[in-house]
Amino acid sequence: MxxxxxxxxxxxxxxxPRGHLATYQQIARMIHRPRAARAVGNALNKNPYAPLVPCHRVVRSNGTVGGFASGTKNKVALLKKEGILIKAGRVVNLKEYLIKL
DNA sequence: GTCGTGACTAGCC
DNA sequence: CGGCTAGCCACGA
Known part of the structure; x- marks a missing residue:
């Protein structure tokens, strides 16, 4: 392809998967571009698959939600709805939600 | 074809 | 512990 x-x-x-999270670095690693975390964010920002791609499930390696085109707060609320707790714009127990390769 | 920007990361002071 | 700098990749003008 x-x-x-x-x-x-x-x-x-x-x-x-729903209820799981991934970091930009993780996504970059999935596509064989472990140094392209920046490009990943850039791509998600312009993603034409808006509601199809759960960009809200992608956070920084630090656990902070980072920034989102439709408003971080909106994404945080959505993540909470999936069972993911957010505290002060940061993911709680991020490691527990991270997907496995 | 070159420059600048962006939802990042890691290292250094 | 906190802020800044450099490196990275892709895209638009």
């Missing part, structure tokens, strides 16, 4: 870097990002993000 001649998928572009961005497309690979969206595909990898879509694979995130």
């Amino acid at each position: 001649a998928q572009s870097f961005s497309e690979s990002v969206w595909v990898a993000t879509k694979k995130i």
